[in-house]
Amino acid sequence: MKKIILTVITIAFLGCNKKEVVAKLDLEPIKKEVLKAEEDFKTMVQTKGIPEAFYTFADSNAVIKRENDSLIMGKENIKLYYSDQKYLSAKVNWTPSYVAVSNDGTMGYTYGNYVWSIKDFQGKEREFKGVFHTVWKKQNDGSWKYTWN
DSSP, rough: OOOHHHHHHHHHHHHHHHHOOOOOOOOHHHHHHHHHHHHHHHHHHHHHHHHHHHHEEEEEEEEEEEEGGGEEHHHHHHHHHTTSHHHHEEEEEEEEEEEOOOTSSEEEEEEEEEEEEEEEEEEEEEEEEEEEEEEHHHHOOOEEEEOOO
């Protein structure tokens, strides 16, 4: 009887200490989804304009960081910010050079180089180059929206 109890306790103990084997998610297809969202975002900027694209691809709680480290919070405020006259004729282009996603496939980020072209008050086109960093969140419908840009 003692041997049976000892065996049951040993099996129970081993079962409790056994690490759960979790199937690892294949992240490569998810990275491609994020890169596609980034490309679709850029295409919309070029076809429908900056205000519409930044609004459409924003998560409801999105934040963008702009000059003087100012933060523009929320989809509506982002669209309002980019509806300023200087952005209506502006152009922007970017290329992601890196993409990563979370282990559960619900968040991702990209970074790379961008070029903004904006006309100054004299009508002269000025170029601004830099590095962008976008944080993406997978939505309930399977689409990707940025939360930080």
